[in-house]
Amino acid sequence: MRISLLVALWFLHAAAWGQAAFPSRTVTLVVPFSAGTGIDILARALQPKLAERWKQPVVVENKPGASGNIGTDFVAKAAPDGHTLMVTVNTYTITPALFKGLPYDPVSDLAPLSKIAVATYAFVVNPNTFPANSMAEAIAAIRANPGKYYFASPGNGTPHHVGMELIKLRLGLQVTHVPYKGFAGAITDLIGGQVQMMFTLVHSSLPHVRSGRLKVLAVTGAQRSPQFPEAPTFREQGIDFMDDVDAWYAVMAPGKTPRELVARLSADVNAVMGLSDVRENLLRQGLIPTTSTPQELADLIKSDLVRWNKVVTDAKITID
Numbered sequence: 302m303r304i305s306l307l308v309a310l311w312f313l314h315a316a317a318w319g320q321a322a323f324p325s326r327t328v329t330l331v332v333p334f335s336a337g338t339g340i341d342i343l344a345r346a347l348q349p350k351l352a353e354r355w356k357q358p359v360v361v362e363n364k365p366g367a368s369g370n371i372g373t374d375f376v377a378k379a380a381p382d383g384h385t386l387m388v389t390v391n392t393y394t395i396t397p398a399l400f401k402g403l404p405y406d407p408v409s410d411l412a413p414l415s416k417i418a419v420a421t422y423a424f425v426v427n428p429n430t431f432p433a434n435s436m437a438e439a440i441a442a443i444r445a446n447p448g449k450y451y452f453a454s455p456g457n458g459t460p461h462h463v464g465m466e467l468i469k470l471r472l473g474l475q476v477t478h479v480p481y482k483g484f485a486g487a488i489t490d491l492i493g494g495q496v497q498m499m500f501t502l503v504h505s506s507l508p509h510v511r512s513g514r515l516k517v518l519a520v521t522g523a524q525r526s527p528q529f530p531e532a533p534t535f536r537e538q539g540i541d542f543m544d545d546v547d548a549w550y551a552v553m554a555p556g557k558t559p560r561e562l563v564a565r566l567s568a569d570v571n572a573v574m575g576l577s578d579v580r581e582n583l584l585r586q587g588l589i590p591t592t593s594t595p596q597e598l599a600d601l602i603k604s605d606l607v608r609w610n611k612v613v614t615d616a617k618i619t620i621d
Contacts, residue, residue: 389553422501422548423519426439
């Protein structure tokens with residue numbers, strides 16, 4: 302009995318020491334996409350605040366490639382000691398349906414820490430080539446002319462593509478997808494009238510909406526977009542399945558990170574996201590700051606994996 306007590310005390314001491322040992326060196330925030338993306342902007346907003354909080358250097362390291370899979374796999378295989386974390390976006394829950402034989406399991410090999418921001422989407426049209434003023438008018442025009450209209454996306458399997466396929470599947474619409482190699486080409490041809498519509502992030506389309514070259518017919522979310530409150534939500538127009546279709550951003554750790562350390566990392570990230578200067582900085586860039594518990598993020602990941610797998614399967618989406 303005495304030996305059992307000593308063993309238990311030793312494990313408690315070891316756990317406490319392990320928790321106190323973080324951080325003992327530089328912490329790396331891995332961004333599995335290129336510099337300048339929304340994820341990269343978020344990581345660099347977190348970087349100095351976490352360094353200040355942890356009293357250790359924090360660096361951002363971009364590891365792009367394979368739609369985020371290269372950087373994600375790197376973090377999945379990193380030591381689960383809190384010194385390697387990942388800032389990612391919800392394509393994390395789409396790529397498993399597109400890439401067979403991923404080298405990591407999106408549920409067990411990464412530990413959710415916290416959701417940190419969202420960006421809402423908009424259904425945007427060229428008013429010169431598709432003169433609809435509401436989703437009802439748009440749906441009626443598409444149904445009256447099946448296969449006539451085209452929608453752009455930055456590429457096959459992107460959230461822009463998959464989100465539009467969800468709309469098509471649920472509403473029974475026939476619109477032809479035109480994939481581009483990036484956002485710039487897609488938005489340029491939408492403005493030029495080569496395609497008529499696009500499902501895209503609100504903040505990325507706003508300059509063209511303000512100038513009158515594009516028109517927003519609906520935005521995702523339970524409430525109107527703080528970036529463009531003039532536009533009605535999908536729900537306001539009788540479409541009830543788009544409330545939670547957004548780009549959410551999150552921080553993850555290696556899957557075997559101890560539960561106590563996960564709790565601490567989550568609390569620290571949430572504390573930084575609550576700082577007024579961080580929130581104001583992100584809002585200016587079109588990102589809506591938010592927070593969550595690790596369990597809330599885990600539940601979101603699981604539900605999104607199911608949703609997007611169904612859309613990818615039903616729409617027969619493949620990547621280049």
